[in-house]
Amino acid sequence: MSPKPFAAIEKVECEFLSAAGVELNVLRLDNFAPALSGNKAFKLKYNIKFALSKGYKKIISFGGAYSNHIHALALAGCQQQFETVGMIRGDEFETLNPTLQDAVDAGMKLQFLTRSEYRNKNDGVFLQSLQAKYPDAFIVPEGGSNLLGVQGCAEIVDHVVHHFGDDYDVIALPCGTAATLAGVSLSPALRNNKRVLGFSVLKNSSYLDEEVRNYHQQLGVSSPANWQIEYGFHCGGYAKVNQALAEFVDRFQAYSGIEIEPVYTGKMFYGLYQLLKQLSNNKTNHSSPIKSGCRIVAIHTGGLQGMRGMTTRMDRLNSHLLAG
Ligand SMILES: *Cc1c(COP(=O)(O)O)cnc(C)c1O
Numbered sequence: 001m002s003p004k005p006f007a008a009i010e011k012v013e014c015e016f017l018s019a020a021g022v023e024l025n026v027l028r029l030d031n032f033a034p035a036l037s038g039n040k041a042f043k044l045k046y047n048i049k050f051a052l053s054k055g056y057k058k059i060i061s062f063g064g065a066y067s068n069h070i071h072a073l074a075l076a077g078c079q080q081q082f083e084t085v086g087m088i089r090g091d092e093f094e095t096l097n098p099t100l101q102d103a104v105d106a107g108m109k110l111q112f113l114t115r116s117e118y119r120n121k122n123d124g125v126f127l128q129s130l131q132a133k134y135p136d137a138f139i140v141p142e143g144g145s146n147l148l149g150v151q152g153c154a155e156i157v158d159h160v161v162h163h164f165g166d167d168y169d170v171i172a173l174p175c176g177t178a179a180t181l182a183g184v185s186l187s188p189a190l191r192n193n194k195r196v197l198g199f200s201v202l203k204n205s206s207y208l209d210e211e212v213r214n215y216h217q218q219l220g221v222s223s224p225a226n227w228q229i230e231y232g233f234h235c236g237g238y239a240k241v242n243q244a245l246a247e248f249v250d251r252f253q254a255y256s257g258i259e260i261e262p263v264y265t266g267k268m269f270y271g272l273y274q275l276l277k278q279l280s281n282n283k284t285n286h287s288s289p290i291k292s293g294c295r296i297v298a299i300h301t302g303g304l305q306g307m308r309g310m311t312t313r314m315d316r317l318n319s320h321l322l323a324g
Contacts, residue, residue: 007032009163009297012256020276021292025168026258027159030265030302035079038302039173039180040072043144045152048076051138058083058137060130061144062121065090066099066306069143074103084108085137087130089118098308145179150215153183160297161189170289172197173299174268175229176238178208180301182215185227195289198229199271201264203237228287233271239263241310245270246317258300261307262314265300272298 008031012024029038036044051059059082063070070086077084086103092112096104104110113121120126121142131139140146160171171190175181175198185196200208208229216223235245241262249266252273253259260266275290290296 005032006162007159010256010258012258014255016273016276016280020280022276022279022290023295024272025163025295025297026256027156027163027297027299028258029156029159030259030300030304032159034302035075036072037068037305038300039153039156040069040144040302041076042152042156042183043069043149043179044072044076044140045155046148047138047140047144047146047152048080048082050148052080052082054138056082056136056138058085058134059140060085060087060134060137061140062087062118062142063089065093065097066309067142068303068306070103070108071099071305073140073144074106074108077108078106083137085134086110087118087121088112089115099305102305143177143179145177147215147218149179150183150186150219153180154187154189156180156184156299157187157189164295164297166191166194167295168194168297169291169294170195170197170296171299172199172268172272172296174198174264174301175200175205175208176202176264178212178229179215180299181227181229182212184299185212185224186216186219186221190226194226196227197289198227199233199268200229200231201234201238201267203234205234206231228289230271230275233267233274235262235267235270239310241266241313241317243317246314248273249314250318259304260300261303262310263306264303268298272296 008028010026010028017024033041061073065088074084086108088110171184173180181196181198213223235242245262245266248270249260249262252269275288279290
């Protein structure tokens, strides 16, 4: 059997980390299946397998105009030869943005929904009528966040174990729907006292705790006590960027050489560094799994394609850095 390919690991070196006495490693899912953008490849894997094994010809899903999931689905359809339909939130743009242009180039059909129509995306009646219109299509929810998606994400831990065995303490990752965290925390490869630490990128999102437990319950397992989500690092809300975040992303990229974006991975690393700062200021946070001497593996969940909608905003926020 040919060896299973694994995502690369990269260690971040900086004085701040050594002073805090922690090791930070980044699992580069962004480069693992680059066309499919990080965690979305894992979320789609079993959705696609299931759809094709049941004889569906098409996969339909939902997302915003810069959606990493829509982008990944379109490219997967092109690579694996199934049809794709993207239900996109917002008006049809006169010129497609780079994300949607890539999707169309990969063969995806787009259908635009108004914001109020889009709110029905999980509504039973709406989904029934969509299924009636596309009887040969398998419908995947926004973000690929369903039980098949959760099961695929459990495999992310295999990549960590490939590099570290049991010799790590914490897996850190950003959370949108927290389906990725639900999968990672369930993995049988996550042994002993390993902890999973999520960073929510959404404002007022403490409902995610319940979502994670729901996923676990629907999979018929009791939710393990190995995970927790930090809610204090959304920086204003989904896709919002404040000055502190913009500067952090800029600096982190400069010394680590690892490209990140401010919507997901930027907020995870920002939150992680804030927790480390508290640690080095001896502000003991008893609930935090980030302790002196710990070895952290942060999951780079990808998402760089979506940056193409944000560079102007980021440059504006960081313009004073260049001037100074
Ligand atoms: C979708 C996405 C996430 C969030 O994944 P969830 O399973 O919804 O929590 C994190 N990072 C990136 C880059 C994403 O595209």
